[in-house]
Amino acid sequence: MRHLTALLLLSTVAAPVAAQDTTPAISPAAMRAHVEFLADDLLEGRDAGTRGYDIAARYVASRFDALGLKPGTPGGWYQTVRFQSARIDPAKPAAITIGGSRFDNGGDVAMAPDGRFPDQQVDGGAVFVGYGLDAPKQGYRDYRGLDLKGKFAVMLGGMPEGLPSELAASLSAERTRVAMAKGAIGVLTIPTPAMLKRFPWARAKASVGNARQRVVEPNGQPNLPAPGIRASGYVTGAALDALFAGSGATPAQVFAAIAKPGGKVRGRALKPSVSFTASNLVTTSQSPNVIGVLPGNDPALGKEYVLLTAHLDHDGIDPSAKGDDKIMNGAMDNAAGVATMLEAARAFVNSGTRPKRSVMFVALTSEEDGLLGSDYLARHPVVPAGGKVVADVNLDMPVLLYKLDDVVAFGAEHSTVGEAAARAAAKVGLTLSPDFMPEENVFVRSDHYSFVKQGVPSVMLATGVKNGGDRIFKDFLAKTYHTPADQPSLPFDWESAAKFAAVNYEIARDLADAPQAPRWYVGSPFGEQFAKDQPKAPRPGAK
Incomplete structure (x- = not known):
């Protein structure tokens, strides 16, 4: 298992992923460095409320600070969530x-x-x-x-x-x-x-x-x-x-x-x-969501917020785990998602062009305990008076073990956020594939669903099905998910990791610069249940 290394200086030290001219370069080395730090043994599995999680939270806040983002709350980078x-x-x-x-x-x-x-x-x-x-x-x-x-x-x-x-x-x-x-x-x-x-x-x-x-x-x-x-x-x-x-x-x-x-x-x-x-x-405890904001440059649209979220916590130390290794490092779940979010934030800054809408980057706590950190943020949004969250793009457990030629946006069929995902995928040379494991009900099982319940159109991005991706993803779920084997020594494809970060940047950029905020489609059960009074968009192809 890897040990903590001096990874805080994350300059682009490797050849960047080639992408369309308008997509800022994403460094595979930077993606690797984030994952190796966050999934190191010394963070002891980043269980919410533990010292290991707090170190991870400080790491994310330091990255936000280095990028020049604004603290997401009046008190700083942290939205403290208390638990019973x-x-x-x-x-x-x-x-x-x-x-x-x-x-x-x-x-x-x-x-x-x-x-x-x-x-x-x-x-x-x-x-x-x-x-x-x-x-x-x-x-x-x-x-x-x-x-x-x-x-x-x-x-x-x-x-x-x-x-x-x-x-x-x-x-x-x-x-x-x-x-x-x-x-x-x-x-x-x-x-x-x-x-x-x-x-x-x-x-x-x-x-x-x-x-x-x-x-x-x-x-x-x-x-x-x-x-x-x-x-x-x-x-x-x-x-x-x-x-x-x-x-x-x-x-x-x-x-x-x-x-x-x-x-x-x-x-x-x-x-x-x-x-x-x-x-x-x-017993009681507390743990923070870590929030950074890139303010929008449009006087009106800047009051609307596009969220890019990834949960920072994992399952800590499991004494009952088989074998000598008891640390649940959570390299894919979800150090990889946090790394994606951090490098998408870097891409916004490096683009040199501020988005029209504000973009909020959030490392969420206590996802593994029932989506609790995202639920708290969704019900207690840290936006100024008159501000509004209009979309969430959630990053949870991209399985970065194969060449990436497509992505899956869980929930894409329910709102116009799916159209933005398709455009973004095409922009970096990928295609958008449909949900390949509907039996898992992914759309209601990760942090984006907390925002859905508040009426916010949302998707969760995952790696796709091509190049054996569906088989590899399901094999990961069966053998590695929520075990000590989910660690940085897995054979990550870091070039594909960088491309995954690039497509997520492009989705958030598309949503942030669009003339109209995302809408639920007519007939979406989630739009009907949670956003009954919001305007709806016709589903593409509908008569």
Whole structure:
């Protein structure tokens, strides 16, 4: 494994990538230097709230300063985010009791911690609500005729077959809020056979001691997606059988129904009462987003901000990792994304021409804990009065292991940001390929989605499918992703890394100089859900 070297003086010491005349040169050596520093052992995996992350944050701030960017907040380069971390106390009993039968945490139930309740006791009836969807346009009215007030909503995990993957992921992300709106006080999720093939129950049981992190708002309260939900967990096996006892249906019958094409299940009241009992241990911490701004030169458009974001954190040290190496260096995930963002910022400065809109460069904290740093920034934007964030281009885990001839912009089909991505790719000699792994629901799994939820058109750029890229990317996900093997000794293609930075510069430049701010397309489920009142653009080719 590589060790820290004197990498702070990042001059262009190697031949730059050839690009169109208007694209400033990007240095492969500079890309390598950033990654080698940020993914070095001495930073111990850059876990948010640790000294290693703080060193990485200082490094990024020093690069912003050297480039002549403006600090992104009135107090400097850092937007401090406070966190509350909760885990279930292993020294005290934690169990879900169903109709008089007790099921201990880590057996046939997996209980989620909640830092609001040192001693958590939630009691109520239970109602099976199918997938827990309230989506009439898609034909799902799972709560129709059911009384959830003061009860646990018992819902199937995953999503029905046949829904477009991104729509399914968006609806899934809102289910807890929907349950709360219907009156539920708790949510119990049923892992379906399809889920268990991908995520065996043994993994759920192994996670019961893990902490759940929440953002602490300026008022001192944790930010919760559904504050009325006071208990949540997963149930399977004998616990699931106990829930359905006497209901007129068995879990096996439910699973058989949803396995059929177009199969649906009917919600119903369940007979047993539910009692959720746990004790929670709470700690607090803080970690910064690092923000630099290149002010726009247009008096009107300069108040609009294009964001180029990349998460800086990774998973720290994992004592349970196999082998002697326990450090999760996160070279691809996401030192490579931060390096891309830093070199795109350098390209803006080296171009000698300020953009019309302001461009904000952000190294985000706590992505690995649930997109928390980006969620905080999206809800607390650091723009002046009258300013507005109009687009986010997010950089998360480019797999820089092969010759780059194309890129993928996850979410390109939902807004005019995708058109900018296509133009930018062509400008540096690349093509834009469609999502090659829709089953992964990438568009709702990284930091750009925090901005999407605030109505901001966004994409996430990734390396493409040509030259075996789809196979190499998926192989990386299967074997290297979130393991100590994700380190700088991987066979990076640094020329392609520089080209990837160049295309991201061009996307941000296109968005910053366009006469009109990006718009969601007519019919985009994300535009309809999160930007209902914003003007929309016709989808290319639509009549």
